[in-house]
Amino acid sequence: MKVKRYLVNDMSEAMIKIKNELGMDAVILNTRKIKTGGFLGLFKKTVLEVVAAIDEPVLPKKTRQVSENNSRPEHVQPVKEPVVVNSEMMELKKMVQILIEKVDHIEHTERAVQVDSEPAKESVYIDYLKEKDIQESIAKKIMEIVQRQISINEKNHESILNAMKVIAREYLGEVKTIDRDLPGNPGIYLFLGPTGVGKTTTLAKIAARLTLVENKSIGLITADTYRIAAVEQLKTYSEILGIPLEVIYEASELESALYKFKDKDYVLIDTAGRSHKSKELQSDFDELMQFIDHATIFLVMSMTTGFKDMKNIIDSYKFLEEYRLLFTKLDEATAYGNILNLKVLTGKPLSYVTTGQSVPDDIEEADREKIIQIIFDEA
The missing domain is CATH 1.10.8 (Helicase, Ruva Protein; domain 3)
Structure with a gap:
């Protein structure tokens, strides 16, 4: 008795293989669907298991008688041994069923282990x-x-x-950039954040984008008079772009500066960068807001800052009710999960990301698809 097990996609494939290998007299003993292949339960494929058998004929036995006077062999007619096909088939079916039950038990145990794992x-x-x-x-x-x-x-x-x-x-979540906002009279935007995150350069990039791409009229105000270099930097950008700039040294001067820009589409205000540990953060902000009816705030964060410090910065600005997250220096970062971390931590919308020092090129909308790609190393 010859028994073979086939793993096929369907019965037609099984029939072809059985006929070719076992012949027309083969008998199918069992069929069932099983899963095969994979690793740790992953990537398994469903196939059809078919068990078939064929009764092998008894081959003739040759005996030779060699006479004393003649060395030529003499053939004896084959003797057929009795074969009880039906009883053998029944016994074989029982054996196959026992084997299948054992295999089912093993697979059930494997599945339980996979669930446990x-x-x-x-x-x-x-x-x-x-x-x-x-x-x-x-x-x-x-x-x-x-x-x-x-x-x-x-x-x-x-x-x-x-x-x-x-x-x-x-x-x-949702991305909120200036060009998506409803027109203001004018729209006023404050850029806040610790020292060294690139607020001034980022503000200049957005101003250039609004002027050159969106064809909007812009006014710039800087309150960052603690750093002479920052004032000079913004003056240079304003001259190149043809955008008027007002420098204020006291919060009270903000009112007249805003009045000069009352006909502009947007007014962008650069604030002094302070350590997030500074006690003056809220008082500086409150002083400026005395002269502003309403402003949209961008909290600027550098991607070169670790999560622990980012969290401390966020905590230091907890007096802000609403703001948008803006991430700089993506080109200097080695991992980008902190974009997601801060979004979940604060619940505030994303706005822009910057990818270099070039003005106005190295800034773009914080596109969710691109962020997912860079987080998962697919960019």
Whole structure:
């Protein structure tokens, strides 16, 4: 009795293989669908298992009798041994059924182990997100949602990775830039943030973009008179772009500066960069806001700053009710998870990102798709 097991896509494929290999007299003993292949339960494929058998004929036995006077062999007619096909088939079916039950038990045990190992696999992906500079608490939130959204049968590396990207993209939320805002009378924008994050250069880039691309009329005001270099830098940009600039040394001078720009589309105000540990942060802000009816605030953060310091900076500006996140120096960063971290931490909208020192080129809208690509190293 010859028995063979076939793994095929369908019965027609099985029939062709069985006929070619076992012949027309073969008998199919069992068929069932199983999953095969994969690693740690991932990438498994459903196939059809077919067990077939054929009764092998008894081959003739040759005996030779050599006479004393003649050395030529003499052939004896083959003797057919009795074969009880039906009983053998029944016995074979029982054996196959026992084997199938054992295999089912093994596969059930493997599936139980895979289910038990789900936390271990989740831990692997949490570590993967942490390598992207995404905070552990946020990584866990993402994976909790992934576990709820993807069924066990659908879980593989590709589906998990895609789900993580979708969730991260949703966390990034709506992007708010100046050109998307409704027209103001004029629209007033304050740029806040610690020393060295690139507020002045960033403000100049946005001013150039609004002037050259959007064809808007702009007025610039700087209150950053603590650094002479910052004032001179903004003067140079204003002269090149043909944008008027007002320098104020006291908060009270802001009122007259704003009056001069009452007919402009937008007024951009550069503020003094202070350490986030400074006690004057709120008092400086409150003094300026005495002379402004309403302003949109950009909190400028450098991507070269670690998360712990970023969090401290955010905490130091907790007196702000509303603001937009603006990230600079992406070209100098090695990981980009902090964009997602700060978005989740603050709940504030993203606005712009800067990617170099060139004015006006190295600034762009904080596009969610691009951010996902750079976070997951796909840019």
